[in-house]
Amino acid sequence: MSICRLIFFAAVAVMLFFTGCLSGNQPQTVISGGVIDLEEHTIAFSPLFSSGAVLQRDIPIPVWGKASPRARIRCTLNGTSRITVADMQGNFRLYLPPQSAASGLALVAEDLTNNVKTVSENIAVGEVYLVAGQSNMEYEAKFTPTWKNKDFQHSNDPDMRFFRIPVNKYPGPQSSLSGSWKSDSPQNSGKFSAIGYFFAREMREKFDRKVPVGIIGAYLGGMGAETFTSREALLRNPDFAAEVKAVDLDNYDEKYFQDLPLDQDLPNSNKRLMATIRNGFPADKFPAQLGLKQNWHLPEFDDNAWEEIVLPDSWTVAGYNHAGVFWFRKAVDIPEEMTGKELTLAIGEADKCDETYFNGTLVGTTGDYREFKDFMTKRTYKVPAHLVKAGRNVIAVRVSSAASIATDGGLTGPAKFMKLTAEKSEIPLAGKWKMKMEHNFGTWGMEFMRTMGPGAPTTLHTLYDNMIHPLIPFAMRGVVWYQGEANAICMADTYQRLLLTMIDDWRFRWGQEKLDFIIVQLPGYQPASDYQQHSQWAKLREAQRLAALASNSSLIVTLPYGDEYNIHPGNKAPVASLAAAAAWENLHNSKSWQPPMPQNCFRSGSTLTVVFDREITADTPVKTLFAAGKDKVFYPATAEINGNKLIITSSKVTEPLFVRYAWSNNPHAANLYSAKGNYQVPPFEIKASN
Structure with missing residues (x-):
């Protein structure tokens, strides 16, 4: 080795020695909880403890972050310190003693082994809540x-x-x-x-x-x-345990990554959902159109045996909690001034595909039963003048939905968008319709969503x-x-x-x-x-x-x-x-704000008494109240209020056993409140205990 190179390396060694000596008692600092990089040593808080954080007052405060493996770590807040040791991966966590409300503080983490630290500024101590959903x-x-x-x-x-x-x-x-x-x-x-x-x-x-x-x-x-909800908790829940075990095996299957570009870390779940629905319900295997074969679209078809539904609404309100194909029919009386004129037929939104007939002729269709893009599209179709006759005319709508995702099925309105118009004349279509199921697609949509991978x-x-x-x-x-x-x-x-x-x-x-x-x-x-x-x-x-x-x-x-x-x-x-x-x-350990809750229900003859945990009131006679016997067929009921008691009778239920209050998707008329504080009574069902 040449003398020049020896001199060079010696100079470097001396420089490093003195640099270390001069900096040995001066930790390197980065503000705002950032990462410190001094040679191979780093220290950082979790972003939860970055500058501007709010920490919970009056209880021990856990603090964690990342440092060099096995480093001794000291954290300090408002003059109080605690020490721990990072694990073999450099993770550290410790608990600081409870603090009172304050702001403008500094949270410091020091690596005492390697002489580096990080500081998060403008830390506050107060009340912390998680909002989730x-x-x-x-x-x-x-x-x-x-x-x-x-x-x-x-x-x-x-x-x-x-x-x-x-x-x-x-x-x-x-x-x-x-x-x-x-x-x-x-x-x-x-x-x-x-x-x-x-x-x-x-x-x-x-x-x-x-x-x-x-x-x-x-x-x-x-x-x-x-x-x-965590995997371990779901395993303890019998409604989900089997699905969790299936996900355990399927989540890591090579099939999800076979065609995935290396610069994309995870598969596209939306594409997979759409592909799965299309593969599960290919067009050539769409269920035979029973309705058309049996003339459900024709005006002369007798639908007296069909069940009645009030639209706009989902077929789930009729007890069909699944995807499928349903028909809706409504007879409308056309006055003379609208006869022989082109009409505009608006049926509102349909989830997800509709095929709309007027007097047996298809006048419009929107959407695909396997796709979600049109489930909030308002449908409007022109009815040719030659189809419009005086007197009875029939609108028939075939609605199909292959997958149940959050909401499903039906003519969902809004009501003001359901109408038949001609120039200045208008016939509202919201209200009573006839309905019949053509095909049941089941609930696989929600099941698939839970196990998609x-x-x-x-x-x-x-x-x-x-x-x-x-x-x-x-x-x-x-x-x-x-x-x-x-x-x-x-x-x-x-x-x-x-x-x-x-x-x-x-x-x-x-x-x-x-x-x-x-x-x-x-x-x-x-x-x-x-x-x-x-x-x-x-x-x-x-x-x-x-x-x-x-x-x-x-x-x-x-x-x-x-x-x-x-x-x-x-x-x-x-x-x-x-x-x-x-x-x-x-x-403040008070429950005065709570809505009144039914505590018990007992029967005396044809009367049911529901007892609440506090006094209740209503500004008018109690509404949205229904009673039923052991058959659980509910009828309107009336009630008197006596302090914390609701005394209920129904002229159609001689031996009442069940009470339901505000039992609908939108019980807008519900009017039971607490006598103090005016907190609304929640919807409920309760059974007599005697």
Whole structure:
């Protein structure tokens, strides 16, 4: 080796020696919880603890991140420190002692072994809630009438902060997540969950703006509760155990990755869904069109034996909780002034494909029974003048849907878009129709969604694995849960057990037995009705009510805040206000805000008495109340209120046994409230105990 090279290496060695000596007691720092890179040593917090984070007050605070393997780590907040050691992969976690409400703090993590550290600034300690669920929780604040009508665009509260968990769909529990905390500002808040945003505002006001509030969002439209529930919990639930075991084997099958480009990490679940439906229902194997063969489209066909349904609505309200092919017929009386003129026939929306006949002639068709793109398309067709005659004319609509996904089947309106018109004359078509099933496609659609495989967020426990698991055990006060629409189509009967499974599992995994759960009940949706025997939304609301009682959770009744025309009602601020009232009272160990709950029911002769946990009232005679005997055929009932008792009779039920209240998709007339506080009584079914 030449003398020049020896001198060079010696100089480098000396430089490194003195650099190390000079920097040995000066840790390298990066602000905002970023990664420190000093030679091979790094340290970083989870993004949950990045600058601007809100940490839960008054309980131990878990803090975690990544550092060099086996490094000694010290974390400090507000003058209090704790020490731990990173594991062989460099993961560290420790618990800081409880802190009082504060803001403007620094959270520091130091690698004492390798002399590096990271600092997250502007840390607050206050109240933290997780808002989770599907599309009505995802609904953004900027789309609400409250946001549009008030000057929220200038809102700027630095101690109201949000963290939205990104949607990922990887198989198996994930250990980390991305994201960052955002403070309330015109640029940030309008994009956050409306429920979460207005809930946070209410809580800040209740604390006189002295306690910071942090909201974490974990939500995605169209998702069932089963995707938010852990694999282990679902295995303990008999309704899902077999499917979980099937997913265990199928989720890692090579078939999903055979044709997948290497630069794409997961298969496209939407393409797979569409391909599966098309392969399962190829056009050449479409069920024989029994209806056409039996002349169901002709005006002279006798439909007296068909069942009656009030449209617009889904065939699920008639008890058909599955996909299929159904016919709807309606006779209309055409006056002389419309005879022999071209008419415009509007039937509203149809899920998913319609074939529409007027006096036996096909006048229009829209959609494909295997696709979802047209299920909200309003159908309007021209009826040729020569088909229009005076007197009785018949409209027949064949509606087909191959897969049940969240909602299904029927002529779904809205009512104002169902009409027959000619110039200035108009005949409304909403109301009583005749209906008959041609073919049953079953419930495979929802079953397939739960087991679709990698890349599909609907697959069992996928959103738990990707959004909830990496969040645990971040300290928080509670959860606001707004979900259920996706489970209402054909899973309402199992929803109570599923929701209880999820709640119990989350509380166990967080190590917080009393973690608040605030359940937002489904609002009213679709045309108003006092009673629907087979309403799946009513069943699901009852499952939510019973789950709340069994888990000591809070229940938010939202019937007045729905929209019969829109499954995503925009009036979110009052719902958030009720959730905030529940959270506030829970903090103070009070239940005065709770809606009155039926506790017991007993029979005396032809009278049923329902006993509530507090006094009730109604502004007019009690509406949407129905009673039944042991045959469970329900008839309208009347009632008197005596304190906390509802005394019920029905002229058509001599030996009553069951009571249903507000039992329909949209029981808009429901009018039972608490005598104090004016909290609405939730829909319920109860059976006499004697």
